[in-house]
Amino acid sequence: MTQPPAGPHLAALSGLPFAKGHGTGNDFVLVADADGIIELSAGQVAALCDRHAGIGADGLIRAVPSRCLAEGRDLLAERPDAEWFMDYRNADGSVSEMCGNGVRVFVHFLIDQGLADLAEGAELAIGTRAGVKVVARTAHGYRVDMGPWxxxxxxxxxxxxxxxxxxxxxxxxxxxxxxxxxxxxxxxxxxxxxxxxxxxxxxxxxxxxxxxxxxxxxxxxxxxxxxxxxxxxxxxxxxxxxxxxxxxxxxxxxxxxxxxxxxxxxxxxxxxxxxxxxxxxxxxxxAGNDGEHVELSGPAVIVARGVLA
Missing domain, CATH: 3.10.310.10 (Diaminopimelate Epimerase; Chain A, domain 1)
Structure with missing residues (x-):
């Protein structure tokens, strides 16, 4: 029997802790990388997101300190409070700029992992490849200033x-x-x-x-x-x-x-x-100083936590 293509890619990630979350059904594999040392290839991301031979998701999000990425360091020069960077990949392994559902799930994941503390009504600045996004916790989920359209x-x-x-x-x-x-x-x-x-x-x-x-x-x-x-x-x-x-x-x-x-x-x-x-x-x-902004609100849920075999 032919080995599924995900096999070799996932074997190299054995022992990696992960979580699975979603925002209105848009689902993600989430990985915490507090030391900025986890390197994920496009093939590994695609294998993790494979719905038959992997965990299954629309994308993968790595939580990494902004100081560990060139894009994050550039943002820190303007927003020192953007401590965490949302390293987002599409299900095929390609790099993406941003994800509105993903950034809500990302913040929920940081809280779930004890990497951030956010009371209802409080805000957290998050680094992304589309700039810094400010996320507020609400009674029913999270609200995100997505910036100008x-x-x-x-x-x-x-x-x-x-x-x-x-x-x-x-x-x-x-x-x-x-x-x-x-x-x-x-x-x-x-x-x-x-x-x-x-x-x-x-x-x-x-x-x-x-x-x-x-x-x-x-x-x-x-x-x-x-x-x-x-x-x-x-x-x-x-x-x-x-x-x-x-x-x-x-x-x-x-x-x-x-x-x-x-x-x-x-x-x-x-x-x-x-x-x-x-x-x-x-x-x-x-209204915003740099044009009309768009604010997105919705739920975020963590549905599972595990370790890759």
Whole structure:
């Protein structure tokens, strides 16, 4: 019988402690590396995230002191309080800038491991490849200032507010879309109804033209009817994440989706409720010194702890 490809990669990690956590179904393998000495290859990350021969996850997060990474040391020069760095990898082992659900689970993991202490209402600065993110503990989870959102192809947007076309995913014809950066790239497609959303085939990556330089996550969104109820905008979303495939939730994707729908609707609301297959996250827009910021809120759960055999 052929040895599964994960085998040799996981054997080299024997004895490594880990945890498994998720935020609205977006799940992660988490590893604490307080001394900054654990080196994980792309193959090892992919093996750990393999749902049949590994632990299984949408990505891997290594908790490492910011001083141990060049990217972290650069952030410490401006934010000395960003002690911990979220070293995030996609399920295929590729490096990613940020993950909105992941940063909530990351902070919950730090608390679970005794590496940080955070009372309800208190904040913790976290280093990421998309800059420092400030996470606050709430009564029902965590709230994250994701920083400012921007258009990726601002100069290319047409009169409809779109800048690209998306093909595939079960779409009968190419659909206009809008690409938005949340520190990582997203391309948002609006659909007319839930039936179209449910019929999407997201086991393969949709084609985006033009595709952002580092690839893109693609969000398919159905606005609620009415769009805004009691001052809260509402939408439903499915997402194909680059380097992963379809996931149950994407925090930065929920922020990008709300930003796109809000832009198309002319600033209909500042507070949004985004329904994803794994649950519900909250998105809020607020003024910042460097542009309009997006705040993401939602739960974080640790479901298992163990040691690799």
């Amino acid at each position: 921007t258009f990726i192809h601002a100069a290319d947007a047409d009169a409809r507010g779109t800048d690209s076309l998306v093909r595939g995913g079960g779409l009968e014809v190419p659909r206009p879309a809008l690409s938005i950066s949340m520190g990582n790239p997203h391309t948002v497609v609006a659909l007319a109804d839930h039936a179209k959303l449910e019929s999407l085939q997201l086991h393969t990556a949709p084609e985006v033209e033009p595709v952002p330089a580092n690839g893109t996550n693609v969000e398919f969104v159905v606005p609620a009817e009415p769009l805004v109820h009691d001052g809260v905008g509402r939408l439903a979303m499915r997402v194909h994440e680059r380097g992963v495939g379809e996931t149950q939730s994407c925090g930065t994707g929920a922020c990008a989706a709300a930003a796109a729908i809000r832009f198309w609707a002319g600033g209909a609301a500042d507070t949004w409720r985004v329904e994803v297959p794994g649950g519900v996250v909250g998105v809020r827009f607020l």
